Amino acid sequence: MKISTVLTTDHLRTQATHLRSGNRIITDAPPDNHGKGEAFSPTDLMSTSLACCMMTIMGIEADRLKLPQPQIRAEVTKVMAPNPRRVVEIQVEIEISCAGATDTQRQQLEHAGRNCPVAHSLHPDLKQQISFQWV
Numbered sequence: 001m002k003i004s005t006v007l008t009t010d011h012l013r014t015q016a017t018h019l020r021s022g023n024r025i026i027t028d029a030p031p032d033n034h035g036k037g038e039a040f041s042p043t044d045l046m047s048t049s050l051a052c053c054m055m056t057i058m059g060i061e062a063d064r065l066k067l068p069q070p071q072i073r074a075e076v077t078k079v080m081a082p083n084p085r086r087v088v089e090i091q092v093e094i095e096i097s098c099a100g101a102t103d104t105q106r107q108q109l110e111h112a113g114r115n116c117p118v119a120h121s122l123h124p125d126l127k128q129q130i131s132f133q134w135v
Contacts, residue, residue, distance in 0.1 A: 013039070033085070047078040047090045050128065053118035054092065061112035062098060065105050070098035079127075089127040097135050106134060 006016045012029035013036075027042050029035020040048065051074035062070050072094060079089035098109065110132050119128060 012036070014042075043078060043080070043087050047087060048076050050090050050116075050118045050122070051076050051092045051094070053116040054094070054113035054130075057116040058096070058109045058113045061109050062101075065101075065108060067101055067105060068099050070096050070101075070109065072096045087126060089129060090122075091129040092131070094130070094132050095135055096132060 002019060004016050004018055006014050009015045009026070012034060014027045016025045016027070017023070018025075025045070026039040027045065028037060028039040030041045030044075031037040033041075035041065055072045055074060058072065059069055062068070074095075075093045077091040077093075078087050079091070080086070081088040094113070096109070098106070101109065113132075114130055122128065
């Protein structure tokens, strides 16, 4: 199933269009790799997708557990390596609040997040450093 189209729009810049909704994402090469750094880079999107997927799956798990939707905030850090240039580590710091969640349900939400489709799709050599802080 086709999900998007991607066009080059400027020097080292792309525009991806989600076919079903028409929503658009702009990417730009980062300054340390010949770009302007005025938008997410492709590796920024990949890294950020891990947090987005975790948060989505945690929301689905909260529904399954009949909990209110959790309030979640994530900070994402990517660690790059040279030769070949690649992401070697993604750090996701998650701050989460879910009214009425027991310790067991909190563990279930964390487990769901850690086992999201993006987490399982990334290469096993790419380190995923995930932390949860319940507030």
